[in-house]
Amino acid sequence: MENLAEKKKAILESTLALVKVNGFHGTPMSMVAKKAGVAAGTIYHYFESKDSLIFELYSYLKQQAIQVVRESQKPDATYQERFFALWFAFYTYYTSNPSVLCFFEQFVNSPYAEKAKSIPSELDELLHAFFEEGINSGQLRPVAPQILSMLAHGNAISLAKVYGIGKLNLATADLELVVQILWDGMSQKTSEINS
């Protein structure tokens, strides 16, 4: 990621920043060019079209997210610890990079997402594997991994949005509580106690 041409990166980052404020369609290429400090035509040396730019930005950011998730995982930690680390990795990534969260949310809810579906998502596979492991090792309830993945990820996103809105000060203690809620709900142990 670091060896991207300077300008290409500038274009991607400019797009990211502008989309947060203006949305996809409120962000003309000329605006991206200006912010990136390049000419409009230059963008077309690096990207085939605007759609292509959006898609590449999506991939670029998804790789970043994967990196963040990967780095959060210590091999010698317990599963629960790794779950907590995973959740906080997402939460921290999104709150530290609100424009990324904003971009993702716009992307997945746009017609773009439909076209991107075909591309196999490394991140999805990674999460799928993580939750499958939890189920197989008897630490998570036997629910489809996709569901668990969606619940956990969706939960982190929800919280990051609450934080982003700024109406609430979310202390670390609050967050711990929320993840605990989530873990309690998903873990096999609770399930057994309640039954």
Next chain:
Amino acid sequence: MENLAEKKKAILESTLALVKVNGFHGTPMSMVAKKAGVAAGTIYHYFESKDSLIFELYSYLKQQAIQVVRESQKPDATYQERFFALWFAFYTYYTSNPSVLCFFEQFVNSPYAEKAKSIPSELDELLHAFFEEGINSGQLRPVAPQILSMLAHGNAISLAKVYGIGKLNLATADLELVVQILWDGMSQKTSEINS
């Protein structure tokens, strides 16, 4: 809502359907007009501008959602029953009306949402009150109502999306399980057991 002028309703419903497929900006007014069976200019008798149309559609749908939520609540049910009913009301509404879910998700993640923020949301207030009641009556953990609301609502949306993607068949049993997970996580009882 039922006494809206025929044409106005047709325009709103056409917009809803088209936005799901094409997104806001992939849906020109001419397309809305055609689908609604009116002339392009006619839309401007009912709506000041395209933005105004989007906003009114948002309000219109939010009223529908409130209606659905309200109808789900039986006064003589227990709090937990009402919580389940609430969650299923959302889930059912979104899965039965995928275009509404799609519209909401596009809306809240677009620059439109910023402008709509100032408008006090009846739905938010309703949910806030519901969760506050749960906390005050000692049935829910003492977490900020906004957070609980976001978690529960976000959770229903997440599931509805999983369903919408169609990759998974979510049996009622699966759903019950998920809501149970959610409830277990949020309820005071579980909290006590675990501590």
Next chain:
Amino acid sequence: MENLAEKKKAILESTLALVKVNGFHGTPMSMVAKKAGVAAGTIYHYFESKDSLIFELYSYLKQQAIQVVRESQKPDATYQERFFALWFAFYTYYTSNPSVLCFFEQFVNSPYAEKAKSIPSELDELLHAFFEEGINSGQLRPVAPQILSMLAHGNAISLAKVYGIGKLNLATADLELVVQILWDGMSQKTSEINS
């Protein structure tokens, strides 16, 4: 003019008032309708089209102007007195009815005027006759009546505009002076003295 249908007159007057503020093309028929207190369709009972409305308004006002000019002429006054009266009639009419002046100026400088040219103008004939009389009786220099007419009328309009701009307070004395200038310039007597 007084026996015009109430509504027809209301439409004409509304148009006049609105054109002053917004110009021809900033004055949609719907706006005229609203100000006149009638429905948009009603205008088309009285006028064939917008152009037709403009033309009829022009005629209507021109008749008014003729009336004003006619009434200013006392048969037993001297020619110079009648000239002064004529000039003041115009000046007073325009300053008392700034929207009329504004309308005329817009009209004669618009493509409408081209089409109206064919219509013989009673006002022009009246002025032509007046100045011809002055020349024939040896009181005015032998210049083409059209020129004299244009000079005198244009002069009154110029002054009315100065007044309308409001930057200057034109006392009656000032005006007398200006007309005197005009008369001095046009009269045969001055011509002789200077030669």
Next chain:
Amino acid sequence: MENLAEKKKAILESTLALVKVNGFHGTPMSMVAKKAGVAAGTIYHYFESKDSLIFELYSYLKQQAIQVVRESQKPDATYQERFFALWFAFYTYYTSNPSVLCFFEQFVNSPYAEKAKSIPSELDELLHAFFEEGINSGQLRPVAPQILSMLAHGNAISLAKVYGIGKLNLATADLELVVQILWDGMSQKTSEINS
């Protein structure tokens, strides 16, 4: 003015020509584009909007007019000679450039003029100074310079219009006569003789 981009100038000149025939609102941007030999969008590289185009054209032409007036003034001529030169400069400019006269007349009588009022007019100042000089040197009657300016300028315009209508052949002799009339009316000498 000469170093304006080729295309910008073509757009301005095309607008001028078309406005004469069709008026402001009968001249769509597409028509301007066609006549100027550029694409519609190109106009918007040079002008922010149609209004902006009209305003810039107004400024552009006013600069031309100032140039013409300036060039007519020989420092070593008498005041009367300079007055005659000034008047003829206007008259000649307007009759040689009927579309400019037409544009000015449309402009000053349109709602545009209201917005342009705030801009201090170099031409007005120039004329004001010229007439003030005449008054102070005792060669013109002591009337407000604005009035004298309006009278002289309005007079030249009136004549140019008579010429433009084409009904009359105005020989140089005729014109000399008219300016003489004007000068006689405005000059102090005549004033003294008559009193």
Next chain:
DNA sequence: TATGAATGAGACTTCATTCAT
């Protein structure tokens, strides 16, 4: 007569994309 909802052609303007330099 009067209404005003409906029409749809056409205006202004934007912007993704190209291409000569």
Next chain:
DNA sequence: AATGAATGAAGTCTCATTCAT
């Protein structure tokens, strides 16, 4: 590689006019 002027299709919106009531 980079530029940015130029393009023109397409979008939003206006408004003169019609017509069923």
